[in-house]
Amino acid sequence: MNRTYINKIRSFMATNTVVPILIICFLGASIFVDTFFSMSNVLNLLNQNAMKGIMAIGMTFVIINGYFDMSIVTLMSLTAALSSGLQPSLGTGLAIVVALLVGTAVGAINGFLVTKARINAFVATLAMMLGCRGASYIYSGEKTIIPKSEGFLAFGSGTVLGVSYISILFILLLFVAHFVLRYTKHGRNTYAVGGNARSAFNAGIDCDKTTFINFVICGFTGGLGGVLYAAFLGAASPSVGWPDLHMMVIAAVVVGGCSLLGGIGNVWYSLGGVIILGMISNVLNLLNVQAYISTLCTGLIIIVVLYVDRVMHMNRKRKKT
Amino acid sequence: MKKQILAIICASVLTFSLTACGGQDGSSSAAPTGASSKTEAPSTAENESKSDSKKPKIGFVFNDVSGDTYMTTYYSTAQSYAESLGIELLALDSQNDMTKQANQVRDLITKKVDTLIIWPCNSEGGVASAKLAKEANIPVMTANTPIDKSGEEYLTCHVGPSNVREGEETTKQMIEDLGGKGKFLYIDGKPGYSTSTQRQEGVKNAIEGTDVELLESQTGQSSRDKSQQVMENFLIKYPEGSVDAVMCFDDNEAIGAINALKAAKRTDVKVYAVACGDYNTLSYIEDGTLAGTALQSPITDAKTTMDFALKVAKGEKIDTFENSIETPVATPSNLKSLNVEKW
Amino acid sequence: MRAINKMGVFLKNQVIVLAMCMIFILFSLLSSSFCQFNNAMLILRQVATFGVMGCGMTLVIIGGNFDLSVGSLVSLCCVVCVGLVNVLGPLPAMLIVLAVGAVSGLVSGFLVGYLKLNSMIVTLGMMSVLQALTLIVSNGKYIPLRRVSWFTALGQGSIGVLPISTIIMVVVIVVFATALKRTVFGHHVLAVGSNAETCRYSGINDKRVILETFVLSGISAAIGAILLASRDGAAQNNMGMGFEFDVITGVILGGTNLMGGSGNVYKTFVGMLIVAILKNGFVVIGLPYYSQWIAQCFIMIVAVWCANRAIQRKGEIE
Numbered sequence: 001m002n003r004t005y006i007n008k009i010r011s012f013m014a015t016n017t018v019v020p021i022l023i024i025c026f027l028g029a030s031i032f033v034d035t036f037f038s039m040s041n042v043l044n045l046l047n048q049n050a051m052k053g054i055m056a057i058g059m060t061f062v063i064i065n066g067y068f069d070m071s072i073v074t075l076m077s078l079t080a081a082l083s084s085g086l087q088p089s090l091g092t093g094l095a096i097v098v099a100l101l102v103g104t105a106v107g108a109i110n111g112f113l114v115t116k117a118r119i120n121a122f123v124a125t126l127a128m129m130l131g132c133r134g135a136s137y138i139y140s141g142e143k144t145i146i147p148k149s150e151g152f153l154a155f156g157s158g159t160v161l162g163v164s165y166i167s168i169l170f171i172l173l174l175f176v177a178h179f180v181l182r183y184t185k186h187g188r189n190t191y192a193v194g195g196n197a198r199s200a201f202n203a204g205i206d207c208d209k210t211t212f213i214n215f216v217i218c219g220f221t222g223g224l225g226g227v228l229y230a231a232f233l234g235a236a237s238p239s240v241g242w243p244d245l246h247m248m249v250i251a252a253v254v255v256g257g258c259s260l261l262g263g264i265g266n267v268w269y270s271l272g273g274v275i276i277l278g279m280i281s282n283v284l285n286l287l288n289v290q291a292y293i294s295t296l297c298t299g300l301i302i303i304v305v306l307y308v309d310r311v312m313h314m315n316r317k318r319k320k321t
Numbered sequence: 322m323k324k325q326i327l328a329i330i331c332a333s334v335l336t337f338s339l340t341a342c343g344g345q346d347g348s349s350s351a352a353p354t355g356a357s358s359k360t361e362a363p364s365t366a367e368n369e370s371k372s373d374s375k376k377p378k379i380g381f382v383f384n385d386v387s388g389d390t391y392m393t394t395y396y397s398t399a400q401s402y403a404e405s406l407g408i409e410l411l412a413l414d415s416q417n418d419m420t421k422q423a424n425q426v427r428d429l430i431t432k433k434v435d436t437l438i439i440w441p442c443n444s445e446g447g448v449a450s451a452k453l454a455k456e457a458n459i460p461v462m463t464a465n466t467p468i469d470k471s472g473e474e475y476l477t478c479h480v481g482p483s484n485v486r487e488g489e490e491t492t493k494q495m496i497e498d499l500g501g502k503g504k505f506l507y508i509d510g511k512p513g514y515s516t517s518t519q520r521q522e523g524v525k526n527a528i529e530g531t532d533v534e535l536l537e538s539q540t541g542q543s544s545r546d547k548s549q550q551v552m553e554n555f556l557i558k559y560p561e562g563s564v565d566a567v568m569c570f571d572d573n574e575a576i577g578a579i580n581a582l583k584a585a586k587r588t589d590v591k592v593y594a595v596a597c598g599d600y601n602t603l604s605y606i607e608d609g610t611l612a613g614t615a616l617q618s619p620i621t622d623a624k625t626t627m628d629f630a631l632k633v634a635k636g637e638k639i640d641t642f643e644n645s646i647e648t649p650v651a652t653p654s655n656l657k658s659l660n661v662e663k664w
Numbered sequence: 665m666r667a668i669n670k671m672g673v674f675l676k677n678q679v680i681v682l683a684m685c686m687i688f689i690l691f692s693l694l695s696s697s698f699c700q701f702n703n704a705m706l707i708l709r710q711v712a713t714f715g716v717m718g719c720g721m722t723l724v725i726i727g728g729n730f731d732l733s734v735g736s737l738v739s740l741c742c743v744v745c746v747g748l749v750n751v752l753g754p755l756p757a758m759l760i761v762l763a764v765g766a767v768s769g770l771v772s773g774f775l776v777g778y779l780k781l782n783s784m785i786v787t788l789g790m791m792s793v794l795q796a797l798t799l800i801v802s803n804g805k806y807i808p809l810r811r812v813s814w815f816t817a818l819g820q821g822s823i824g825v826l827p828i829s830t831i832i833m834v835v836v837i838v839v840f841a842t843a844l845k846r847t848v849f850g851h852h853v854l855a856v857g858s859n860a861e862t863c864r865y866s867g868i869n870d871k872r873v874i875l876e877t878f879v880l881s882g883i884s885a886a887i888g889a890i891l892l893a894s895r896d897g898a899a900q901n902n903m904g905m906g907f908e909f910d911v912i913t914g915v916i917l918g919g920t921n922l923m924g925g926s927g928n929v930y931k932t933f934v935g936m937l938i939v940a941i942l943k944n945g946f947v948v949i950g951l952p953y954y955s956q957w958i959a960q961c962f963i964m965i966v967a968v969w970c971a972n973r974a975i976q977r978k979g980e981i982e
Contacts, residue, residue: 041431048424119968120922126913131961137954142512142540144445146469157449233423234449235469237513240419243906247732247788254785281421285428291386291396291414292799299792306781306789386804387795387901393804539947545806546896546903550710554947557703558695573806573900580897584820585702601808 017312018257018272021305025276029283036286043162049278050170051228052249056270057177058221059253061214064181066194066262067121069215071110071128072222073246078136079103079226080236084147085139092149096227103223104216106132111215115208129246136238144237147230156231166228173221177267190214194262252277255305276305376409377634379627380434382425382450384442384466385417389543389573391598391619394664395465398623406631417511419446426450430457435634438626440464444515448472460633464626466516473642477633480626483645484516487596487615488523490650494613495566495593496533498652503565506555507538508548508578510570517543517570520595524568536564541574548577556585564590572597572605572614579610596648600664606656615648620664622646679970680917680931683963684938691945698948705827709895711940712819712829713738713888717911718918718932719840720769720877720884725915726844726857727877728924729776729783734885734911736794737768738904741889743802746809746899754815762886768794769882770875777874791908798901809897819895829891836887840880841929853877857924914939916964919971938963 013020030037055072062069079099086095106128113124147153158165181187189210192200201207230236256273258265280301284294386396396412403410411434415422419442429437430453437454439461441447447468454461455475465481495505507524510517521538528535536559541548548569555567567590569575575594582590594602594614605611625646632639651659692699717734724731741761748757772790776783809816821828844850852873855863860870885904893899917935920927942956942963 035432038431044427044431048427051420113965117965117969118972119965122922123916123964123968126909126916127961127964130913130957130964134954134957134961137512137952138958142952142954143518144443144513146445146448146471153449157453229420232449233419233446234452235419235443235445237419237443237446239513240446242418243909244788244791245418245420247784251785251788254782260782260784281424282428285413285425286432288411288413291383291412292796292804294414295416295792295799296796299789299794299796302789302792303775303781303786306785307775307779310779310781387799389900390805396804537950539953544902545898545900546892549896550943551947553706553710554944557700557706558697558948558950560697576898577896599806601806 014312016257016269017309018255018269018276020312021308022272022276025279029279033283033286036283040162041282041286045275045278045282046167046170047159047164048282049274050164050167051225051232052245052252052278053170053271053274054166054173054228055221055225055249056252056274057173057267058218059249060177060258060265060267060270061181061190062218063250063253063258063260064194064262064265065190065211065214066197067114067211067215068125068250068260069110069218069222070122070125070246071106071132072218072225072249073241074129074132074136075103075106075219075222076226076229076245077236077238077240077242078106078132078139079223080230080240081136081140081145081226081238083152083227084145084230084236087147087149087152092152096152099227100220100223103226104220107216107219107222108212110219111212114215115212133238133242140236140238142238144235146235152231153234156228156234166232169228174267174271181266186210186213191263194264196263248277251302255302255309257309277302376407377435377631378409378411378432379403379436379438379630379634380411380429380432381413381438381464381630382422382429382440383412383414384422384440386414388417389571389598390601391571391617394598395619395623398620399627402624402627406627408627408631408634410627415442417442419443422446423450426454430454430459434459436630437461438464438630439468441466441468441515443513444518445469448475451475462626462629462633465622466514467519468515476642478629478639478642478644480629480644481622481646482596482615482617482648483643484519484596485523485526486645487617487648488520488525489527490523490648491593491595491613491615492524492527492568494650494652495568495591496527496531498591498612499533499565502532504534504536504563505566505568506536506559506564508541508551508567508569508574509538510540510543510574512540514543520570524595541570541577543570543573545573545577545580548574549581550577552578552581553585556581556587556590561587561589566591566593566612568593568595570595572599572602572611575611575614576602576605579605597651603651603656603661606651606653609653611653613650613652615650616659616661617646617648618662618664677971677974679974680919680934680938680967683967684934684941687938687941687945687963691941691949695945695949698945701825703944703948705822705825705830707937707940707944708830709819709827710944711936712827712833712895713892714907714911714914714936714940715833715933716836716884716888716891717907718884718914718936719836719929720881721911721915722918722920722927722929722932723840723844723853723877724783724881725912725920725922726924726927727853727874728857728860729874729877730787730912731772731878731881732784732787732908733768733772733790733794734881735904735907735909736791736798737765737882737885738889738892738907739901740768740794740798740801741765741886742893742896742899742903743798743807743901745890745893746807747801749813749815749893750807750810753811754813757815758890761890762883765882765884765886765889766879767882768885769879772882773875773878776878777871795901802899802901804901807899809893816894816897819891819893820897829895832887832891836884837929837933840884844927844929849873849876854925857921858926910939911936913960913964917967919967 083095083099113119114121189205193207193210252273253270256269258269413425422442437459451461451472452475460477462477463479467479539551541551572594575592578592591612596617597614598617745761775781775786819829852868856870856873863870914936915932918932946956
């Protein structure tokens with residue numbers, strides 16, 4: 001009886017590597033950092049990472065599909081600028097809608113370039129990354145734009161019982177994304193295409209359509225991330241998130257255990273990855289580690305986590321090939 | 322399976338040792354920064370309760386410690402000076418990223434610091450952070466770079482150089498050198514950074530109503546290398562005789578411009594920097610390649626800021642909101658008479 | 665008929681060269697000061713570092729990986745280089761810098777090749793590590809070059825009309841191109857990039873090949889850093905920030921297959937030239953620097969799309 005439990009837990013840990021890693025990090029942090037384990041800090045951790053998490057959800061779709069999206073963060077800075085800058089002329093609601101539409105449109109362009117023009121996803125999204133970056137600089141004229149709407153700012157900084165509105169939105173989106181991936185035809189197609197595009201195609205799945213939709217989803221979350229960042233920071237600068245936030249979003253999803261080869265992963269992994277990376281910087285900040293050392297630790301920890309994940313995934317990958 | 326368990330053990334050992342060594346490294350931050358020795362890392366609860374009952378705890382989010390020599394010197398001075406004042410300084414580096422800074426402010430609020438100093442990456446982005454800290458009943462002040470006017474209600478005070486004045490005074494010096502008539506180029510600092518906008522504002526104020534004309538302005542990203550490239554391209558565009566001077570955002574950019582001029586063997590363009598934060602740059606003023614700049618000492622800046630922070634943490638009243646430090650304009654002719662203290 | 669077809673394929677293969685010529689002509693028409701001998705030399709000088717770095721990156725990408733750490737590596741190498749030139753003199757300093765580049769490449773290569781970690785994320789981690797090392801070594805300060813020696817000539821001097829840095833770049837490019845085309849190592853890289861599994865069965869040590877590509881990438885970044893340090897006569901700790909994207913953009917424009925298996929060092933150089941011309945050209949014609957990103961975006965998509973078409977077409981003919 002006991003043994004089967006242990007075995008079950010063991011196999012759960014082995015397939016969901018993010019869980020043991022998360023537990024280890026959490027315990028380590030709680031023991032060594034006195035202010036870490038408190039309700040306010042745990043909520044703080046969630047609130048800090050909600051926007052990154054929302055973008056990681058979109059990225060998860062694309063990564064399970066076997067691609068990744070480099071353009072998401074410059075897209076975010078573009079929509080942040082649009083949603084703030086259009087408020088006086090269009091009104092807050094419409095400005096947000098335009099920003100989300102732009103996000104979706106960029107996602108659609110990415111999807112088109114990858115599926116119809118057959119351009120390598122890295123190239124296509126890198127090109128769009130440059131394009132969005134240029135567009136956000138041109139739109140904002142290199143200046144920081146301040147959103148004028150009170151309600152917009154109140155949404156960005158508001159909380160319910162310590163949980164920010166943005167975090168609540170993040171959690172809702174996690175469940176929606178989980179539902180889509182798990183229980184809809186599109187979700188199943190995504191896993192099939194990511195796992196093996198050829199056999200998915202032979203099984204009659206419209207690979208191009210699936211990929212296209214996933215890029216659109218990713219673009220949408222990028223657009224949403226931008227709107228939320230503008231509300232959260234109370235300002236939209238064209239350089240927000242540059243140079244490494246998009247890599248951090250991808251890293252979070254991969255550290256969580258989604259395979260960059262596609263076919264493996266779910267949004268909970270990505271949540272775990274986002275929290276792990278968020279925790280690293282939170283802990284280093286709380287410890288008052290010297291700035292240089294904290295950069296060094298971030299790099300080392302990313303590599304170590306990746307290695308541990310790799311070793312623990314060994315069995316599964318063997319099965320897959 | 323064995324390998325997996327091994328991996329878990331290996332990971333846990335590494336994580337633990339990293340967090341632990343992180344703490345120690347924080348405490349011995351002396352190694353790289355030299356002068357600033359032991360900032361006590363509160364790695365254990367008892368350590369904290371012992372030392373913290375008396376020491377004021379001040380949180381400082383820096384814009385970008387590694388950005389240039391000015392900020393690095395500022396950072397190490399702030400640390401060592403805080404030590405001598407008996408302040409527990411929690412210094413974090415935002416690496417020029419607004420989102421990181423917003424998160425770090427939240428982390429410091431969690432830490433319940435007595436005073437929060439913000440060196441904003443972005444003047445508009447700093448407003449929300451200042452507001453948040455104010456709402457958590459933590460007095461906030463800005464250092465070196467002010468935040469947007471809309472956020473001033475959340476602040477106790479601001480300490481730093483007056484960027485507009487620096488821009489005006491250096492430009493006046495340039496106008497005087499040019500004999501009141503001429504054309505010049507401007508190499509700007511990081512876009513969206515309020516120090517850049519304010520210095521440019523000062524430059525524009527000073528040329529208003531004179532016969533000195535600003536031909537073109539491009540950003541050099543506050544970097545020597547980028548500024549050199551911009552200047553190289555400018556020199557192609559503006560051949561000999563069509564431009565008299567170039568004004569740069571800071572001394573790093575000015576040296577980049579000087580390098581470009583040397584490489585192109587051009588001597589017809591005078592180089593000015595709005596402000597100079599690196600002591601080594603004085604040698605360029607001595608040999609006349611840098612025609613004028615406002616001297617801004619990071620040490621004075623950092624020490625003044627920490628003095629004010631201590632007052633704020635003790636609850637003393639600050640009379641003036643704007644507290645500017647002295648930034649005299651140096652030229653090759655007056656450098657000796659200024660008697661600049663080494664920093 | 666066949667000849668015309670072949671001609672068409674040839675032109676489409678060289679689409680990137682044509683694109684470069686078109687961009688050059690366009691800028692010349694827009695600004696009279698662009699098409700000058702001095703400006704051409706300036707562009708060549710500015711492209712030197714990227715041209716050298718592109719060689720190593722091409723090999724890494726042909727091997728099926730990415731190296732995002734090269735930008736930070738350039739910063740580290742610059743700081744180490746200038747610091748050591750001040751103390752030890754140019755030659756030992758340069759040798760040590762090359763060793764630093766090689767060691768950094770060795771670490772990423774080991775993690776990617778032998779431990780089979782994802783190259784993008786590993787080199788992202790390495791990026792932070794190298795940044796931190798740079799800060800620790802430099803203590804965050806500018807390091808000016810104190811000794812006047814032949815070292816500065818590398819980046820600033822010229823032989824006749826040609827800048828020395830350009831000559832060094834050309835030599836490096838030729839060496840890398842020859843290594844890729846004419847040596848066993850080059851064939852192994854191409855083979856590993858197209859199918860690592862098959863290589864393993866045919867007795868190629870794919871782990872080692874990947875490790876070697878990373879080491880070469882590290883060394884090429886070190887050479888690039890030496891040129892940059894010599895040109896600037898000083899080192900700053902964020903000197904190479906963001907270089908990796910410019911380099912990767914250049915490699916992509918050069919038509920290297922990002923899935924690995926094919927690529928050409930000379931074309932990478934053309935790609936780098938395009939990036940450099942855009943950077944220079946937009947400033948010369950007086951548009952803000954960020955316009956170049958939009959241009960890069962379009963050129964990248966069009967170039968890769970054309971190259972794809974050319975490959976399809978070639979397949980049909982054969």
